[in-house]
Amino acid sequence: MSEIIVQKFGGTSVGSVDRIESVAEIVKNASLSNSVIVVVSAMSGETNKLIKLANHFGDNPDKREFDALVSTGETISSALLTMALHSKGIKARSFSASQISMKTTDSYSKAKILDVDAEKILKVIEDGTIPIITGFQGITEGGDVTTLGRGGSDTTAVAIAAQVNASRCDIYTDVDGIFTTDPKIVSNAKKLDSITMEEMLELAGQGAKVIQTRAVEFANKYNVPVRVLSSFNDGEGTLINLKEETMENALVSGIAFQKDQVKFTLHGVGDIPGTAFKILGPISDAEVEVDVIVQNVSVDGKTDFTFTVAAEDQDTVTKVIEGIKSEVEFNDLMIDPDIAKVSIVGVGMRSQAGVASKAFKALSENDVNIQIICTSEIKITMVIDENIVDKAVQVLHEEFELEK
Secondary structure (H helix, E strand, C coil): CCCEEEEEECCCCCCCHHHHHHHHHHHHHHHCCCEEEEEECCCCCHHHHHHHHHHCCCCCCCHHHHHHHHCHHHHHHHHHHHHHHHHCCCCEEEECCHHHCCEECCCCCCCCEEECCHHHHHHHHHCCCEEEEECCEEECCCCCEEECCCCHHHHHHHHHHHHCCCCEEEEEECCCCCECCCCCCCCCCCECCEEEHHHHHHHHHCCCCCCCHHHHHHHHHHCCCEEEEECCCCCCCEEEECCCCCCCCCCCCEEEEEEEEEEEEEEEEECCCCHHHHHHHHHHHCCCCCCCEEECCCECCEEEEEEEEEHHHHHHHHHHHHHCCCCCCCCEEEEEEEEEEEEEECHHHHCCCCHHHHHHHHHHHCCCCCCEEEEECCEEEEEEEHHHHHHHHHHHHHHCCCCC
8 A cells, every 4th residue: 555645635725616626736746646534624714604493592602412413514525525536537435434433532523532543544445435524523432523613624634644554645725835823914924834733732722723723732642744735826835843853943933923812810819729620620521721820929828720721611611610609619700701812832942042021022022911921832812902912923923933
């Protein structure tokens, strides 16, 4: 058997029958020298239409039925692409998540992949047939359909690539690769030829939307090389490297940002062992991801406890905090829905000093106030007002000369 590659096509790539025709040509050309497995998203806008239909009967439809509905978009895409390949004389067959036993947890709309039947997929390609697999979907042990969350088709593709020992997973989008930041915000943002897996994990986790964070986590865990490229234009895209290959890494590789964030602050929390767990434990149980966490220095046995979550989780977190009042004493709760996060990422920060001071100076000179600062070895995240996030990204991009 020739080398196996997995190709994943996003919603814009399969957004019309003409686009599906173009994708079929890409798949056909790849199949001339490789064994190809294809994963598809729903056609652009289709999932949103299905969500709108579900919400016609109420803002909180049954989660099981919701997943059963919104997962159908990928079924349409896979069948249409299979037909397009047939028209070109290529053997192909569409498969749903259940048909390849894409087993997941039963956390509807946020399901986690448990297992994939690699043997079934390998038998298909050994027969000279290209499997066209629905992304985004999963199935529980009990046979119910689940979905993997927004961008879940990326995770489907990388998980399959890991299970079949593919030589590479190609993620096709409507952009030419991974840029130093969003070109819609900074017009001269530069496309990167390569980026480390570690940097991509940080960028994806902090808002870069080219590839889903969980997909990068899978690729990192199972050593799957990933390439991000365009289905609209020719080009090599951006290779996400498993290891750092250059002797001198760029100080800053990219700038990511996240809007639609909410900051929660519990004032006057008792500074005693176990308080953080009593607050964050129930939030985790509600399947809400918490990002920036800050606890102030204690004064007279009291402190302030601040954290951020996605805006879509505001109501859930508010209810959780209301429910823990009997266990966690605090004076008052402040909720700020008008914040955003801006993050500078680069493996070069490990060996070179001065990145933080340079960033803070540039933002200060441009009247950008920083509310919270959170750092890791290769990342600096700043919480700021949402209405100035574009300005902050532009300032930082210019300060670190990322366009060069």
